[in-house]
Amino acid sequence: MARIAPRVHTDAASIDRLKELQQALDAQLVATLQLRDGSIVSGTIPERPALQQFFGPDGDEGMNGLLLLDVDGEGRRMLWLDDVVDFSRIGSA
Template structure:
């Protein structure tokens, strides 16, 4: 049984746009995300996301994915973001150490 998502995508161009985000979201990368609603989220990519198959509330199947970020200021706090909510990604410099 498939998991459900708030939105699924079937359009090849939209799926390609989601896939284009993945190389920017490698494990351990620090990022600032701008979401489609204007919110900004800063964090470290906990696990590189993948595009997966989900069902929507109507039972239709399509593509989307989830990104898990550890909060930049409070790493024990996690953010889960649907890939289709990401409007822009800005890679932040790694922590000097």
């Protein structure tokens, strides 16, 4: 896996937000996610997102996370955790 992310976070507030999202997005959660670009996507999160150290486009090192989402009729999507602006729980798989 490439260790390069489109954005990395180093400040405490941003890292805390990533950690809160990681804890809230449980494995087997069915959710609707509002993304940074304004799009909305729904699906099942098969496993809790993983926070990792990545390098940003400028070579800076920081944190971000990867979120797998199974979308009906579309397959599996991989999203950057910091792209999730908000989410709502629909249920569990």
